Amino acid sequence: xxxxxxxxxxxxxxxxxxxxxxxxxxxxxxxxxxxxxxxxxxxxxxxxxxxxxxxxxxxxxxxxxxxxxxxxxxxxxxxxxxxxxxxxxxxxxxxxxxxxxxxxxxxxxxxxxxxxxxxxxxxxxxxxxxxxxxxxxxxxxxxxxxxxxxxxxxxxxxxxxxxxxxxxxxxxxxxxxxxxxxxxxxxxxxxxxxxxxxxxxxxxxxxxxxxxxxxxxxxxxxxxxxxxxxxxxxxxxxxxxxxxxxxxxxxxxxxxxxxxxxxxxxxxxxxxxxxxxxxxxxxxxxxxxxxxxxxxxxxxxxxxxxxxxxxxxxxxxxxxxxxxxxxxxxxxxxxxxxxxxxxxxxxxxxxxxxxxxxxxxxxxxxxxxxxxxxxxxxxxxxxxxxxxxxxxxxxxxxxxxxxxxxxxxxxxxxxxxxxxxxxxxxxxxxxxxxxxxxxxxxxxx
Numbered sequence: 001x002x003x004x005x006x007x008x009x010x011x012x013x014x015x016x017x018x019x020x021x022x023x024x025x026x027x028x029x030x031x032x033x034x035x036x037x038x039x040x041x042x043x044x045x046x047x048x049x050x051x052x053x054x055x056x057x058x059x060x061x062x063x064x065x066x067x068x069x070x071x072x073x074x075x076x077x078x079x080x081x082x083x084x085x086x087x088x089x090x091x092x093x094x095x096x097x098x099x100x101x102x103x104x105x106x107x108x109x110x111x112x113x114x115x116x117x118x119x120x121x122x123x124x125x126x127x128x129x130x131x132x133x134x135x136x137x138x139x140x141x142x143x144x145x146x147x148x149x150x151x152x153x154x155x156x157x158x159x160x161x162x163x164x165x166x167x168x169x170x171x172x173x174x175x176x177x178x179x180x181x182x183x184x185x186x187x188x189x190x191x192x193x194x195x196x197x198x199x200x201x202x203x204x205x206x207x208x209x210x211x212x213x214x215x216x217x218x219x220x221x222x223x224x225x226x227x228x229x230x231x232x233x234x235x236x237x238x239x240x241x242x243x244x245x246x247x248x249x250x251x252x253x254x255x256x257x258x259x260x261x262x263x264x265x266x267x268x269x270x271x272x273x274x275x276x277x278x279x280x281x282x283x284x285x286x287x288x289x290x291x292x293x294x295x296x297x298x299x300x301x302x303x304x305x306x307x308x309x310x311x312x313x314x315x316x317x318x319x320x321x322x323x324x325x326x327x328x329x330x331x332x333x334x335x336x337x338x339x340x341x342x343x344x345x346x347x348x349x350x351x352x353x354x355x356x357x358x359x360x361x362x363x364x365x366x367x368x369x370x371x372x373x374x375x376x377x378x379x380x381x382x383x384x385x386x387x388x389x390x391x392x393x394x395x396x397x398x399x400x401x402x403x404x405x406x407x408x409x410x411x412x413x414x415x416x417x418x419x420x421x422x423x424x425x426x427x428x429x430x431x432x433x434x435x436x437x438x439x440x441x442x443x444x445x
Contacts, residue, residue: 034063040139041069043080052139058425060089116148144193150205155435158206162343164216165364179268207435232368234344245353251333257286261332266295271338278390280308292317352411374411
C-alpha cells in the first residue's frame with residue numbers, strides 16, 4: 001500500500017510550471033475530494049497540532065483527503081504513516097520560500113499568513129487537476145485569524161473556531177501588571193482581527209462556521225456570519241486513551257483525603273489562583289491539591305499557597321510525561337479547571353474519560369464540555385463570588401464519595417458519546433455532504 005506525499009521545497013521553485021503531481025494523487029473515485037488546511041498538524045502532539053492530525057485522519061475514513069501543512073511536521077507525520085498507512089490521506093508540505101522566511105519567522109501571525117498565501121497558490125493548481133468538492137480549514141482555530149481557503153472556488157467548512165472568550169473585567173483587575181497588559185494586547189489583537197479583510201472574507205464565504213464556544217458565536221454573529229453551527233470543543237479523545245483512562249478505578253476515599261487536581265501551563269488566565277483560594281477556604285486538613293505543569297506563574301502560585309497556609313497540602317508536580325500524566329489521573333479525585341478563557345481544553349475531557357468530576361467556571365470551552373451530570377460550572381461574576389462557589393462544590397465533593405462516583409460515571413458516558421475522534425469524524429463527514437449538496441455545480445479554478 002503506497003502513500004503519495006508531495007513535498008514543496010522552501011524555495012521560489014513553488015511556481016515552476018514543470019512541477020508534476022503524482023498520478024495517484026489525481027485519481028478519481030466516487031468519494032468526496034476534501035482539501036484540508038492544517039498549519040498545525042502532528043500525530044505525536046496534543047493541542048492544535050493533534051487536532052489538525054486527528055481531523056485529517058478521521059476525514060480520510062470518509063473522503064479522499066489532501067492535507068496542506070508545514071514541512072516542520074513532516075518527520076512526525078511520515079513516521080505515523082509508515083507505521084499505519086492510509087491510502088486515502090495525501091499530505092502536501094508547503095513552506096514560504098527562503099527569501100520570505102527571515103521576515104515571516106519573526107512573528108507567528110506573519111508566518112501563518114504568509115504560509116497560507118503560498119499554500120493557496122499550490123491549492124489552486126491542485127484543484128485544477130483534481131477538482132476538490134469541499135475544503136475545511138482546521139488549524140489554527142482562532143476566529144479572528146484568516147484562512148485563505150476562502151479564496152478557493154469550493155464550499156468551505158471553517159473550524160471549529162474559538163478565541164472569542166475574554167476574562168471578565170473584575171478578574172483582570174486582580175492580575176499582575178504583565179497579566180493586565182497581556183489581556184489588553186489580546187483584546188487589541190481580537191479587535192484588529194475582526195476588521196481584517198481576510199477574516200471578513202472567511203466570515204462571508206464559509207459555507208458553515210463551526211464555533212466551539214458561545215462567546216465565539218456571539219463575535220461571529222456581530223461580524224455578520226449567517227451560517228453558524230455550535231460544536232462544543234475543538235478537541236476529542238482517541239480510542240486508545242479512552243480505553244486506558246476508562247480502566248482507571250473510580251474516585252474513592254482509598255483510605256486518604258480527597259485529592260483535587262489542576263493541570264496545564266501555569267499562566268495568569270488559567271485561574272489556578274482561584275482554585276487555591278477556594279481550597280484554602282475549605283479549611284479541611286486531610287485534602288490535597290496537586291498542580292501539574294510549568295509556567296511563569298509558578299512562583300506566584302507557590303507564594304500564594306504559603307500565604308494561605310496550605311503549602312503542606314499543595315503539591316507542584318512540574319511537567320509530566322504522557323504516561324505519568326495518565327498515572328496521576330488515576331491518583332486524583334476531582335479536576336479543578338477554573339480557566340478564564342480556554343476554548344477547547346483536552347484536560348477536562350480526559351478527566352471525564354477517567355471518571356473524575358470536573359469543576360470549572362461557566363466560561364469558554366469547559367462550559368460546553370461539562371454538564372450538570374458530569375460536574376459543576378461556577379458563575380464567573382467576581383473573583384470573590386467565584387471562589388466562594390468553587391469552595392462550596394469542592395467541599396460537597398470532598399464529603400460525598402457517592403457523588404464523585406456518580407458524576408464520574410456520567411462523565412465517562414458523555415465522552416464516549418460525544419467526544420471521541422471517531423464521532424467527530426462522522427460529524428464532519430455529514431457536514432461535508434450537506435455543504436456540497438448545497439452547491440449547484442462544482443466550480444473549477
